Amino acid sequence: MDLNYTQEQQAFRAEVRQWLEANVPSEPLASFDTAEGFAQHREWEAKLNEGRWGMVTWPQELGGRGCDLIQWLIFEEEYYRSGAPMRVNQNGIFLLGPTLMEYGTEAHKARFLPKMATGEEVWAQGWSEPGAGSDMAAIRSKAERQGDHYIINGQKTWSTRAVWADWTFGIFRTDPDSSRHKGLTFILVPLDAPGVTVQPIPQLDGLPGFAEIFFDNVKVPVENVLGGENNGWNVAMSTAGFERGLMLRSPARFQETARRLVELYKANQESADRDPAIGEAVMRAYLDAEAYTQSTYMTASRLIKGGKIGPESSTNKIFWSELDQSMHQAAMSILGACAELWPHAPAAQGVGKWLDGFLFAQAGPIYAGTNEIQRNIIAERMLGMPRA
Amino acid sequence: MDLNYTQEQQAFRAEVRQWLEANVPSEPLASFDTAEGFAQHREWEAKLNEGRWGMVTWPQELGGRGCDLIQWLIFEEEYYRSGAPMRVNQNGIFLLGPTLMEYGTEAHKARFLPKMATGEEVWAQGWSEPGAGSDMAAIRSKAERQGDHYIINGQKTWSTRAVWADWTFGIFRTDPDSSRHKGLTFILVPLDAPGVTVQPIPQLDGLPGFAEIFFDNVKVPVENVLGGENNGWNVAMSTAGFERGLMLRSPARFQETARRLVELYKANQESADRDPAIGEAVMRAYLDAEAYTQSTYMTASRLIKGGKIGPESSTNKIFWSELDQSMHQAAMSILGACAELWPHAPAAQGVGKWLDGFLFAQAGPIYAGTNEIQRNIIAERMLGMPRA
Amino acid sequence: MDFTFNDDQLMFRDSVKAFLTNEMTPEHIRSLWDTDSGRSPEFWPKLAELGLTAMTVPEQYGGLGMNALDFVLLAQECGYAAMPGVLVETALVAIPLIAELDDAHEGFKQDWLPQIAEGSARVAVAHPDNLLVADAHMADLLLLAHNGEVHGVPAVDVTLEANPSVDPSRRLFSVQWTPSDATKLADAETGALLWQNAFNRGALGVAAQQLGLAKRMMDVTVDYTYERKQFGKPVGSFQAVKHMMADVAVKVEFARPPLIKAAYDIANGEASAALAVSHAKLVASEAVRAAAKNGIQAHGAMGYTWEVDLQIFMKAGWAMDASYGDQGTHKVRIKSAILAEGAALGAGASF
C-alpha cells in the first residue's frame, strides 16, 4: 500500500490541469438538454478530442491515452476541479466505447470509435422499455432478420440524450419465441433511419433530458449487431456493468459538490447553525465523498492488479445517489427562502446551480437500476440471502 | 374541540395523584423478571386494588371505576409521573380482562376477574408458537375435545410473564383439519396443571422475561373456552386489537422518558453539544412524545364519541417503538463512557435505568407484531396498496 | 377534553374538498402555469361565493367570524389540491392582521375587510420574516413592514419585480414602495406583536398546506403503484415500495395532531401557541420531504418527469418550505421552549 502519487502520476495531473486551465470555457455552457446547449457541448467534445483528452482511458491507437484507472481518477479530479462542462457523450465514451472494444469487429471500431471520440456522433442509450424500468430482461422490441438486415419494431424509453443524439444502442428480441434474458441481440441504430421517431420526455425541470424512441419497421444492416445474434444479454451486461461500476460516477463530482457545500455553509454559518442538522449534513457530505473516493481508489488499485468488480458495486450506486440527494437537500436547507428560486430571480442570492442539482439528484436513486434493485442484488448476490 | 380538562377530570387527577403520593413505594421494586420482584409487584397490584386503582377502566361492579379513555389517560399520566412500579399484570388487566367482558359468560367473569384484579392470579399470554412469530395464524398447538374436557398438546413461546405467572390464555387448534385462521379456540389454561412445563427464556439482560410453555396432554375443562369452539381467531383479534391499540402503550410512559432525557441533556449539555445529533434527538424525543400523546387524545375522543380504531393504529406501534429506541440511543450518547455500565458500577454516574431501558427498547420494534408486519398492514389496509 | 372537530367543521371541509377536486384539477393547474398571472380570473369569485374569503373576517365587517381552528382543515385541503394563490395566507394572516389593528384604524378596517370578505379586493402580505411577497401582482392592498411598523399600501403605489420559483404555481415578487405616515397602520412596538402573531398564523397555514401536500403525494403515489409494473407485478405489491409508503403514512399521521393542536392554540390565544406552531411546521415540512423523496422513488423514472402529476405537489411542497420560517427557525423556538427553566414537560403537561 502506498497512497502517494508517483512522479508520473503527478506529471500527468499537471499536464491535465494546464490544458484545462487554458481551454475550459470561461462562461458555463447552456444545458445539453437544449438544442443550443447540445451543440455547444458537442463542440466542447471536439475540442477535448483535439487535445486528446476526450477518452483518456481508450488505447493510444484509438485516439486515447491508454490511461489506467488511477490516471483516469486523476483526470476526473482535474476535470471536475476545473469546472469543465458535463460530458454530453458519456454514453459513447464510457458505455458503448468499451463495449465496442470488447465485442466489436475491427470494422465496427473503425466505423464508430473515431466519430464517437470527436463528438461527431453522440450516442443515446436504449435500455428501458415502457413498463419494464429496472427490469432489463423484459424486452419486447423486436428485430426480425430479413436477409442481411433486421427490421426493428417496438419502443424504447428513458433514453438519455436521445432528443439530439445521432445514434442509439440497445437490445432487441431477435428470437420471437424466447423470453427474459434469452434471444436478445445488441444492435446499433442510427436515429435518422426511416421509421425512427424520437419523442422527447420533459423532466422535472421541463427540459427533455430523455426521450421515447419508436421503431416502425426500421431497417438496420446485420453489421450493426455487436457480439452476435442472441448474445445481446451478455453484451448488455458488460455495458451495464460499466454503468453500475465506477466509470460513470466519478468521485470527483461528489467531492466538488461537497466542497461547494462546505463553502456555502461557511458563508452562511450563523443562520445555518440554527438547524444543527445542517452542520451534521455538511460534515457527512465531506466524509461520504471522501469515503467514496477512497473506496474508488481501492477498487481501481484492485482492478489494476487483476481483480474483478463484484456485486459489492451495487453498494456504490446506493451510496453516491443518497449522498448526492442529501448534499443537495442540505444546500437547500442552507439557502432557506432562496432555495426555491431559479438563479435568474432577482432576489436569488448565491444560489448557484443548487436548485438544478437538487432536482437532478432526485433521479439518482432511480436511474441505472433503482436503489431497490441494488438492495436486492446486495442481499442476494453479495450477502447470499435467499431469493424470494 | 375543547382541550381543557373538565372540573371532574381535574378532580379525578387530583384524587389519583393524592393516592399515589401516599402509596407509591419509596424504594423501586426489584425487576418483575425475578422471583423476588414478581412477588413485590404482585403485592403492589393488591395494594392498587385496595385503593380501587388497579383496573380503573373496568366497570364499577367489577371493582373498577368505569373510567372513560380520557380518565384512563389522566390516570396513566399520574401513574407514570409518580414513578409507580410497572404493572406485572397488564396482560390480565388490559388484554384478557376486556376480552372476558366481551366474550366471557357470567361464570367466567365471576371466576376470573376478581382474582385478576387483586393480582392473586397473574396472567401470561400464549400467542406465538415456535417458527411463527408475528404470523399469529400459524398455530399448531392442538386442543382435542374429549367429553367435557380438552386435551392440549403443543408449545407456545415468547410468553411474557409466564415464568412466575399463574395462568395463560391463548389459541389452540381444535379442528385438526383446519388451517390458518379457522378451527382455533381461545382457551384459558392454569400453569400449574399437570403436563404444563414452563421453560424460561433469558432475554438480553439475562433475566427470564419470557418463556416457552410446553403442553403435554394437559386436561382443561370446556368451561375454560372463551367465545365458543372454533371462534378463537375472532376472540384473539379482539385481544390483539387492544394490544396494538392504545391501551398498552400509554403516552405517559414516553412523555416521562422524554422528560428524563431532557433533564439528562440539560445536566450534561456542554459535553452533549459536541455532537449536534444529540440536541436534535432530545428535541425530537419531546416532540414525538407530545405528538403521540396528542394522537392518543384524538383517538380517545373519537372512540368516546363512538368511533372505531382502524388500521391506522399500526402507525402507533411503529411510532412509539422507534421513539423509544431513539430516546434511549440519545441517552446512551449523552452518557458516553458511562453508557455501558450497570447502575451498580462504582464509576457509573447518573446512569439511572437508561441501560435497562436501552436494552428493553430494542424489543419494541419486534414484539406485538414486528414493525415490518405493521408496515405491511399500513400499506395494504390503510393505504390500500396491492397485496403481494 | 374533546380533541375532535364538530360536524359543521367536518362538513365544510368535505364541501371544500369536493369543490377543489372538481375545480382545481392537475390539468387546470398545468393550464394556469402557462398564463402570465398564473391565476384564473373566475376562481377567486368562486372562493368568495363559498364563503372562504369571508371565513375569518369578523362579523361586524361582513364576515363569518371564524378562527384558525375552523380554517385549518380547509387550509389542508388547499394544500391537498395544490391550489395556487394565497387564500390561506389571506384568511390566516392578512385578515386577522387587519382585524387586530387598533381602533384608530377603524376606518381602514371598514374600507377593506368587507371588500376582502366579499372577494372584491385582495391583499398580499410582505411579512418581514419572508424574503418575497406571494401574489403581490393580484393584490389591491399590500401589508408591508418598515422597521417593524405595519403599513398598508394600495397596489398602485408599489413596483413589483417577479422572482420565478421552482413551483410554477407560485408567483413571488420583490416590492418597491415608499413608507409614509399615511401608510402606517401600527408603530414598531405594536407592530412587533402584530407581526409575531402573523408569523405564527402564517406558519400554521404553511404547515397545513404542506401536510395536505404530503397526503396528496402519498395518495397519487399509491395510485401509481398499481399502474407501474416491474417483473410483471404492480410495483405496489413489492414490500420495499409498501414500506416506503408506510413510512410516509406514519409521518403524515403524526404530523396531523400537532397541526390541529397549533390551530387550537392560536384560535384560543394559548401561551403554548408558538411552540405548537413550530412543532406543526417542522413535522409538516418533514412529511413533505419524506413524501416527495419516497413518492418519486416509488414512481420510478416517471416520477422525474414533467408528465406525472407528482411534480405539481412536490414542487409546491418544496417551494413553500422556508416560508414563515425554515426548519432552523422553528427548531430554535422549540428548543428554547423545552430547555427553558421550569418548562412544563412530562406526563400530564400537554394540555
Add this chain to the structure above:
Amino acid sequence: MDFTFNDDQLMFRDSVKAFLTNEMTPEHIRSLWDTDSGRSPEFWPKLAELGLTAMTVPEQYGGLGMNALDFVLLAQECGYAAMPGVLVETALVAIPLIAELDDAHEGFKQDWLPQIAEGSARVAVAHPDNLLVADAHMADLLLLAHNGEVHGVPAVDVTLEANPSVDPSRRLFSVQWTPSDATKLADAETGALLWQNAFNRGALGVAAQQLGLAKRMMDVTVDYTYERKQFGKPVGSFQAVKHMMADVAVKVEFARPPLIKAAYDIANGEASAALAVSHAKLVASEAVRAAAKNGIQAHGAMGYTWEVDLQIFMKAGWAMDASYGDQGTHKVRIKSAILAEGAALGAGASF
C-alpha cells in the same frame, strides 16, 4: 498510488481469522463470561505464539517491528470474533506508547518490551480520555496518566475496583495509585503528544474492532434469516429483511476504506491522521449501531434473547462505542478540520 494490502498482510489476516474461528467460538466466549477473570489462562500464550503480542514491538526489543497498517486487519478480525481482552489495545496503544518514550527510559523499554513481545508480561492503559481501564486485572504493568504525565506502575502498586459493563466480556476497572518520580515516564509536555498519539491509535483499534463486529452481526444475521421462518418462508426471502441487511452492508462497505486510510496515515505519520481516525471511528460506530439495530430486527424475538449469539457481538459493539472518544469527540475533530481556513477539500485533495 496503490490502495491494496500486500499478500503477506492478507495471508497473516487469514491465518489469524482461522485461528480465532477455531479458538474463540461463541460457546467459548460464553464459558468465559462465567469465570471470575473472564480470561482463559491458555489464550494469551497462544496469541504470543502466533506473534500477535510481538507484532508492533520494535525489532531491537524482540518484536516484529510492524505498524498500525500491518495490524489493522488483525484488529478487525479480533472484533469479528468478539475476542475478549486487550490484544488490540496492547498492540496499537501500549506498545507504541512505551516505544515512543525518550531515551532516558531505555531501561524501562528493555525491561518490558521483550516480555510483552513474548507474552510473559501484559500491560493495561489508563488513557486520560477514557473513564476506566480495560483488563487492568490481567496486567503486570499499568500505563497511567497524572496531570498529563505518563507513568508506568507495576500491578502490585495499584488497587482495582471492578465496573460491570453491559458486555460480560469486557472487564473494566477504576485504578487507585500514587504517582511518584519513580513511576514517571514522561512529563506533561511530552506526555501531551504521547497521549495524543495513543488516543489516535486507540481510536483506530476501536474502529477496527467495531467494524469487525458490524460485519459479524451482518453475517450471523444473514445466516439466521435462513433459519427463521414466517408465513412459511425464510424471513431472509422477504424484501424488507433483505433491504435492512443491504443497508448494513452499505455502511460496512463504506466504513472500510476510511479505516484503512486511517491506519495508513498513522503508520506513515501523515498530518491527516487525526481527521482520518475520527472519520474511521465515527463510521465504524455508526456501522455497529445499524448492524445491531437491523440485526436484532431481522432476528425477531430471538434477537432479544440471551441464547442467540447476536447478543455477544451487539454488546461488544455497544460497550466499546465511547472508548477512545465518543461520536461527539470525533465529530468535533472532523468539523474543525474541514472548516479550518485553507482546509484542502474537493477533487484531488484526498491523498
